[in-house]
Amino acid sequence: MISSPFPVLIIVVPLISAFLIVIAGLIKKSLCYPLMILSLSASVLSSLAILNDVLSHGTVHYRLGGWPPPWGIEYVIDHLNAFVALIVSAISLLIGISAKRMVERDFPGKSAYVYCLFVLQVTGLLGIVVTGDVFNLYVFLEIASIAGYALIAIGEDGAPFASFNYMIYGTIGACFYLLGVGYLYIVTGSLNMADLSKLLPGLQSSKVVLMAFAFLMVGIAVKMALFPLHVWLPDAYTYAPSPVSALVAPLTTKVGAYVMIRILLTVFPPSFFIETVPAALLLRWLGGFAVLFGCIFALAQTDFKRMLGYVLIAEIGYIALGIGFGNRNGLTGSILHILNDGLMMASLFLIVGAITYKGGPRKMARFTGLHGKMPLTMAAFVVSALSVVGIPPTCGFFSKWYLVLGGIDSKQWLFVAVLLASSLLNAILFFRVIEKAYFEPSMDEQGVDRKALNPTGGQQNILSNKVKIDEAPLTILIPILIMAAGVLSVGLLSGRIVSGIIRFAIPAHF
16 A cells, blocks of 8 residues: 555646636636646646556555545545546547637637636546545536536537436436435445445345445446436537537546446445346346447437437447456456547547538538548548447457457356447448448539549549548647547557456456
């Protein structure tokens, strides 16, 4: 056990910066964006330092105010949340870099408030990840949620109602979680996760503990949008501003998944959700339905951004399935998929933002010839799409491979079939977009079909030469390319990530 200041710096720096951004906006608006980037960069550096400490020395502890647990609040970071903290901070920084041009165009004169909420959202997510106290987790959950409601509400037509709907569901989820925490406190007198893990094994037969567990799981399921508690998600992420969708879609649901894993593996004995209560069985079925529901409903969409919302529901289902398998391979797949899906969905939602920033359509039927206008953006789209399908060497293949192995180990053949079928559905889903963007003839400004003008496929008609490359600004394009490169790099490095980090995040008896 070692002590380090980085667990508190990763929270305090962006929290203070959020208020400084508003003050800077009143003095000189040009300072707001650099302040946001500096605070997010500090969080990335802190998360790297924490991960290095964890890998070198083991679990990192920070006691707020010097009060020893369980009486005081303690930040505790092990392999699991060090891994998730780096994911959240790194993706947040990339999205933050890309936000400048979109925010300044869509919210002229109000960028300071948008950046403030953006940083508060990240602060809340990081606080959820690093805390070792179940009530302190609730506080950060509300910080992230309130910032998220406000960010979504400032989107396009329909965003205020979508945000209100999200707020209703989010409040219900938070209340369920808080009730669960209250019941645990009644029977244990403690809110510290490590302390609870020592007290709960002797209280597994208590009806109060069973009720607490049920409340916690429902509350977390709402926050991570697990089927059938997902209904707030498609509208919220469709109507939100592009940089907001790119931030909250890949991270909020994954942090919710982290909380579920933390509660199931650390706070309660792992045998509790597998043997004492049928939580593992329930997670398998809900995860399986989420995968099929998300993929099938995504096929019915014509709006690319809304389609991604339903794809995200399926991706959450993968994580729930892996947890439900209740074995090492399944849990490895779930934890690895938090990283993989974070990269994939951040890349895809940011690609939507790049397309719309340049005046492009969101309707997939109008994607014809888009690769000629935005070749680098569409190349990144192809890489991310192949990863969602699960084609090697992209990262999505490896987490799904572990999930399939987890299903085989637990002899859950039906869910193995669901995993394989989902890859086929995703292939149909994304290859129709690739076909539109790459292989269907585009129309010029006068509506002239270039293919019709040159049916023989010989020398290209001169009209096709009028297509000019018009990529998004570098502040948007570079983060997209970095994330696409990350999708490939993480795939190639999956073995090292599993052996160096994830295997230590799973209890040894699995």
